[in-house]
Amino acid sequence: MLEKIDLDKTLSKDEYRKAVGTLEERIGSLQRAVKERGVPVIVVFEGWDAAGKGTLINRLLLAMDPRGFSVHQTLPPKEEELYRPFLWRFWINVPEKGHIAVFDRSWYERVLVDRVDGAVTKKECDGVYGDINAFERQLSDGGYRIIKFFLHISKGEQKKRFRKLEKSKATAWRVTDEDWRHHRQYDDYYRAVEDTIVHTDTVWAPWTIVEATDRRFATVKVFTVVADALEKGISRHGGESAAEYVTGTVLPDQISSTVLDSVDLSKSLAREAYEEELDRYQKKVRKLEHLVYVKRLPVVIVFQGWDAAGKGGNIRRLVQKMDPRGYEVIPVGAPNDAELNRHYLWRFWVRFPKAGHIAIFDRSWYGRVLVERVEGLASEPLWRRAYREINEMELQFIRFGTVLLKFWLHISPEEQLRRFEAREADPRKRWKITEEDWRNREKRDAYERAVNDMLVKTSTPDAPWVIVEAESKLYARIKVLKTVTEALEKRL
């Protein structure tokens, strides 16, 4: 989830001013409506130390009528709280109807701080995730609106901020030894945060990851999500149950996640180096394939990418020297009748490889959040639900010990055009390009948005997306081969 987030996003002062004024007004009047309709709202702020939670919360509250909200700071538990089940102190602070409760850190400390400190083991976390999901589902079923933010900054940025605070006498006291200890544990926390978000990003209480390097950007993003959530909360009718109530906001471009924008498409590789490496890696892969079989390792490799980005060519180079008994390439197109007649994940489960074998998916279960989303083949509730369904499925693959690799082959629209035209000009390749390809091309923006969302929401620690800079075919092929060999070597 965090890995793909572009932390360099900023807003200019002008953009900020323009956006924030309107948002403040909107939030103010929505809060009044929330009060009138008696909707209880819970806003959770989690995030790195020094990510700016305090400032952001204050900023948010300024937009609101103080009689309508309360802020709850979650400090290390007091005796009072230690002597009760861990959710007790949050239960007692759930807001009444029409009120907004803001939690500055929350019940998630149990699977973040407590896990990193060893008070809760990784295995025990499964039970706690269950408790937390039950808690949030019960509240949502009871009419509560739940908004959860994780404020994300890099380790370097955190260090910079601590240093800056320490420099001034007025603020030096704010950086404690514990803060520095946490800073050194950044990577452990990172892993805990990733696991937590994967397990608790539900339809009824979704997470929003906020790029918090730039405070203006963070503020506008938080304000936008809050405003949208309040708006939806008001229009929600009472009888709706948790899973039915589809939340989630389509953010304006200005503040949406844009993983693809920061991909460096200038990467390339000379023909000579390519030939050499191709040979070397292909031989390696063949050796590893044998070990995969001996050690009974299940391997799943997924290829997604723009039309003409080179999925076919990449797969061909990957398997060229492999023993065909050890792998299977599974081309995924529009579902057939037998597939349409079952759950959409069925056809992928069926193709799960026997341990010791490698399944290579040419397109995959990600169709639901890409083509089906953009073309309107799946309704919004369906594709929104799919992120969690996909993560759950992949989690089960991972738990079984699967090596799961997911490649997104990225090319620019210009390069795509060149390849389309080249294909049309070449009689041997003309069949490869269809009317549909041209139509898809026109929807590049909508697809980019879907790809960005997918990369953020389904990149998990054990099943990360690997973005392949595919503008240079040679570079892309070697990157894929290298990634596969390294991932297998790590596990064999």
Place this chain on the structure above:
Amino acid sequence: MLEKIDLDKTLSKDEYRKAVGTLEERIGSLQRAVKERGVPVIVVFEGWDAAGKGTLINRLLLAMDPRGFSVHQTLPPKEEELYRPFLWRFWINVPEKGHIAVFDRSWYERVLVDRVDGAVTKKECDGVYGDINAFERQLSDGGYRIIKFFLHISKGEQKKRFRKLEKSKATAWRVTDEDWRHHRQYDDYYRAVEDTIVHTDTVWAPWTIVEATDRRFATVKVFTVVADALEKGISRHGGESAAEYVTGTVLPDQISSTVLDSVDLSKSLAREAYEEELDRYQKKVRKLEHLVYVKRLPVVIVFQGWDAAGKGGNIRRLVQKMDPRGYEVIPVGAPNDAELNRHYLWRFWVRFPKAGHIAIFDRSWYGRVLVERVEGLASEPLWRRAYREINEMELQFIRFGTVLLKFWLHISPEEQLRRFEAREADPRKRWKITEEDWRNREKRDAYERAVNDMLVKTSTPDAPWVIVEAESKLYARIKVLKTVTEALEKRL
């Protein structure tokens, strides 16, 4: 769940014939409708060896058109299956639209057999429950209708059946050494079954426990639930999500669970013995109360029961010799404004005792599935959902180490009438009896049904209901005191 089930339930041949003919016809025509509307259905049969799964499944299939269903027997996994995630072999067998897949044993073997055999630890089960719930939720969200049966017989009944099979040469081969090994592990399985049902009894895929001592009874119960589920499956519109789709059947009296019917209300205690035991137990309780404080044990005791069953009197005797600083009695009436303005469980969470203290609830969170259900104060989706919400909450109490005791004080309607009349005749007690009490009395049947459902659905291994035969006040008081002291002694 299992503990409260009355396994002696039977149907006469006549009752059976009358019921089953109609049900067969209904199922036959519903199956056709299911096919027409393209509803996919999954029926799971779990249960003890020799509980009659095979016979019942055959019986059910006879009512159906063989082109519309398939049966999947879940044997110990083959190589093919061991080499894939454990849900794989069930995923590949999900039925297509309009078809019914019957699973003779299922994915639950993972948390039953595998747990008892030690292949999966108790802690790991949390993760597996999560996987199973995700699997069933995904299917339900995808339009699948899921029906789950657990066929229940006692350990003694199982032994009898094994013996009977062994006696005849024609059937002796059916009882294996492994069956006898499982038989000896009955109690371990029992615990695994209880835990499993608590964790996986969801709104979208609820369990039905079938009293399977009498085959006629079991058949009619299974047929009724299947028919109702198919009927609901047909009328379900496509867009509904899992949690919204409230399943659950109100069974006809003939085959509903009737825990209360088997309560022996003739139990009594002589005054002399009472005085002696009262004194003895009250002194014990006082000592234990001190230890509770020293050991920081959290204790929650819940009293529910018929009007005039003696809740007040029992609580008074329980606390009579206790140190008032160590306990709190919490009378629960209609919720006040502050409580109505929050989630219905909020007011109970707030009163959770500090570890080392004893909270005694005079009525409790069970109001939702009793008075609120019967009086129509909570809609059907609300009270149906509540069983799981309550189990989840109590599970969290238990995990925190709480001693949780729940008493149901039971009296006959005749005894209740006598007590009401005595109260009215006594000017000092007249205030205790209201119009409402008389009204409630007239709804005895509806309340009995609600109580029976509650006792079955919320009696869990760590939070069992204790039914107190309260026709004799003296007997009841000693039973309560004895139960409390024993439960505390066990933990101190």
